[in-house]
Amino acid sequence: MKNEVIEKHKKNILYIHGFNSSPQSLKAQQTKQYLSEYFPDINFYCPQIKSSPTAAIAQLTQILKSNSGTWSIMGSSLGGYFSTYLSEKYQYPAVIINPAVRPFELLNDYLGEQTNPYTNEVYTVTEQYIDDLKALEQQEITKKHYLVMVQTGDEVLDYQQAVNKYQQCQLIVQQGGDHSFVNYSELLPKIAQFFKL
Numbered sequence: 001m002k003n004e005v006i007e008k009h010k011k012n013i014l015y016i017h018g019f020n021s022s023p024q025s026l027k028a029q030q031t032k033q034y035l036s037e038y039f040p041d042i043n044f045y046c047p048q049i050k051s052s053p054t055a056a057i058a059q060l061t062q063i064l065k066s067n068s069g070t071w072s073i074m075g076s077s078l079g080g081y082f083s084t085y086l087s088e089k090y091q092y093p094a095v096i097i098n099p100a101v102r103p104f105e106l107l108n109d110y111l112g113e114q115t116n117p118y119t120n121e122v123y124t125v126t127e128q129y130i131d132d133l134k135a136l137e138q139q140e141i142t143k144k145h146y147l148v149m150v151q152t153g154d155e156v157l158d159y160q161q162a163v164n165k166y167q168q169c170q171l172i173v174q175q176g177g178d179h180s181f182v183n184y185s186e187l188l189p190k191i192a193q194f195f196k197l
Helices: 002-008 026-038 053-066 078-090 103-110 127-135 159-165 184-194
Strands: 011-016 043-045 070-076 094-097 112-115 122-125 146-151 170-174
Touching: 011 026, 011 053, 011 078, 026 043, 026 070, 026 184, 053 078, 053 127, 070 078, 078 094, 094 184, 103 127, 122 127, 146 159, 146 184, 159 170, 170 184
Parallel strands: 011 043, 011 070, 070 094, 094 146, 146 170
Antiparallel strands: 112 122
């Protein structure tokens, strides 16, 4: 019985990297290092996300379902879009960093063969890929579930889209910066506070 109680209160964090990224990305590594140093009891999951939206969601759902305890979700860029879908589906808190709000529009420019620079995986962005992304869009969001961090200097995404969509949520808008979110590590204590670690 005691073990069951421990399992139930076990805290897990799922970090979802962005498009053509990996668990080796700087933010993922900084998050992992910070948690292991300050919150060693937290289970941190940061898988290499599958390349198609449908396969990625199935993969992430499997992780969420196969581990007991409570979950919090983090996502960067396209990972922020996936995080929003999963947060609404399972009602988990989520921290999203420079999130993609309408990636199905942005990735029209990426139709065709892609190579992930981290893994060297070659795959194809198709019309079906775009349609599958569109199907994950969440029109309504639960405002209390989100801490949203954007930088106005994001050269990949229009930060204003995120400000507009998540305006009722906890929102951190930093002037300047870029898509990688400069000085991200300085906000890790704020993230820990939001997740009530």
